[in-house]
Amino acid sequence: MNEKIKLPVGLGCIVIVLGFMIFSIFNAGFAQWESKSIAGFFINEGWRQLSATNTVTTIVWEYRGYDTLGEETILFTAAMGVFAIGAGLFAAEKTQSSREKATLSPSVKEPVKA
Amino acid sequence: MNEIVRTGAKVMFPLILLFGIYVIVHGHTTPGGTFSGGSIMAGGFVIYTLAHGVRKTEIDMKEIAINVLKSVSGFILIMLILFELFLRTALVPTETLFTLWSGSSLMFFNIVGGVMVFTGLLMIWYTIARTDVE
Amino acid sequence: MIYEAYLAVAVLLGIGIFCITYKSNLVKKIIGLGIFSNGLHIFFMVIGYRDNSINPIVTPRNIQSFPLYSVDPVPQALVLTSIVIDMSVTALALIIIIWVYRRFGTAESKELENLRG
Numbered sequence: 494m495n496e497k498i499k500l501p502v503g504l505g506c507i508v509i510v511l512g513f514m515i516f517s518i519f520n521a522g523f524a525q526w527e528s529k530s531i532a533g534f535f536i537n538e539g540w541r542q543l544s545a546t547n548t549v550t551t552i553v554w555e556y557r558g559y560d561t562l563g564e565e566t567i568l569f570t571a572a573m574g575v576f577a578i579g580a581g582l583f584a585a586e587k588t589q590s591s592r593e594k595a596t597l598s599p600s601v602k603e604p605v606k607a
Numbered sequence: 608m609n610e611i612v613r614t615g616a617k618v619m620f621p622l623i624l625l626f627g628i629y630v631i632v633h634g635h636t637t638p639g640g641t642f643s644g645g646s647i648m649a650g651g652f653v654i655y656t657l658a659h660g661v662r663k664t665e666i667d668m669k670e671i672a673i674n675v676l677k678s679v680s681g682f683i684l685i686m687l688i689l690f691e692l693f694l695r696t697a698l699v700p701t702e703t704l705f706t707l708w709s710g711s712s713l714m715f716f717n718i719v720g721g722v723m724v725f726t727g728l729l730m731i732w733y734t735i736a737r738t739d740v741e
Numbered sequence: 742m743i744y745e746a747y748l749a750v751a752v753l754l755g756i757g758i759f760c761i762t763y764k765s766n767l768v769k770k771i772i773g774l775g776i777f778s779n780g781l782h783i784f785f786m787v788i789g790y791r792d793n794s795i796n797p798i799v800t801p802r803n804i805q806s807f808p809l810y811s812v813d814p815v816p817q818a819l820v821l822t823s824i825v826i827d828m829s830v831t832a833l834a835l836i837i838i839i840w841v842y843r844r845f846g847t848a849e850s851k852e853l854e855n856l857r858g
Binding site for chain 1 (some may be wrong): 747750751754755758762763784789797798799800807808811813814815817818819821822825826829830832833836837839840843
C-alpha cells in the first residue's frame with residue numbers, strides 16, 4: 494500500500510468504527526432489550542427443559558449447537574495446519590547445517606531499491 | 608532451568624490437571640465448560656515443558672497418545688450429536704436440578720469437548736516449541 | 742449502562758489499529774490483532790448489561806426472581822466461540838511468520854515489501 498494513502502485510510506477506519514459505537518450507545522434499544530431480544534426465551538425455558546442451571550452452557554450446546562460444531566472444526570483445522578507447516582520446517586532444518594539455516598535464499602539479503 | 612524451578616513444575620503439574628478436569632466436569636452448574644478447562648489443562652503441560660525442555664517432556668509423555676485422543680474424541684462427539692435425541696431422557700434424570708448428576712447429556716458434551724480443546728492446544732504448542740530445539 | 746466501559750473499548754480499538762498499520766515487525770502486527778479482537782469482545786458483552794443484576798446461573802436462592810434480575814446470556818455464548826476462532830488465527834499466523842523468517846531471513850514488512858522475483 495502506498496505511503497500517501499495509508500494515513501487517510503487509517504483515520505477513516507477509526508472514524509467509522511467510533512461513529513458506529515457512539516451511534517449504538519445512544520440508541521434507544523438498550524432500555525427495552527427484554528422485549529426486543531431473544532434472551533427472554535432462553536432465560537425462562539432453558540433451565541426447565543434441560544434441568545441444567547448454567548444458562549450459557551445450555552445456549553452453547555443445546556440451542557446454538559451448530560455454531561459450536563463449526564468452532565471445533567476451525568480449531569482442528571488450525572491445529573492440522575500448524576502441524577503440516579511445522580513438519581516441513583523440522584525436515585528442512587535437519588538437512589541444513591546450523592550456520593546457514595536463516596539464509597535459505599541468499600539473493601534476497603539486499604533489498605532492491607525501486 | 609535450575610533445580611528449584613524444575614521441582615516446582617513437577618509438583619504443580621498434576622494439581623493443575625486436576626483443577627482443569629474439575630472445571631470441565633462441572634460445566635453445567637458453575638461457569639466454565641470446554642474452553643476454560645481445556646486451556647487450564649494445556650497450561651499445565653506448557654509449564655512442565657518450559658521447565659524441563661522439549662526432549663525430556665517427549666520422553667515422559669508420548670505424543671502418540673495425543674493423536675489417538677484427538678481422533679477418538681472427535682469421533683465420539685459426532686456420535687453424541689447424532690444420537691443426542693435418544694440419549695437425552697434415557698441417561699440422566701431431568702428432575703434433579705442442583706446436583707452434579709443433572710442436565711441431560713450436557714456433562715458428556717463438556718467432557719468430550721474439553722478433551723478436544725486440550726489436545727488441539729497441545730498439538731499447536733508442541734509444533735511451535737519443537738522448531739527451536741537444536 | 743456503564744459509560745466507562747465504552748471509553749476502555751475505544752482505547753483498545755485505537756491501540757489495536759495503530760499497532761496493525763504503523764508497526765513494521767510482523768509479530769507486533771499479530772499482537773495488535775489480538776488487542777483489537779479483545780476490545781471488540783468486551784464491547785459485545787457490555788451491551789447486554791442491566792442495572793442491579795446477577796449472572797445467569799440458577800441457584801436455590803434466586804429461583805423466583807431469576808427472569809427479572811439476570812444479565813443477557815446470548816452475547817456471552819457468541820463471544821466464547823469468537824475467542825476460540827481468534828486463537829486459531831493467531832496460532833496459524835505465528836507458524837507462518839516462523840516459515841517466512843526461515844525462508845527470507847527477515848521478519849520486517851518494510852524489507853519484505855521490496856522483494857523482487
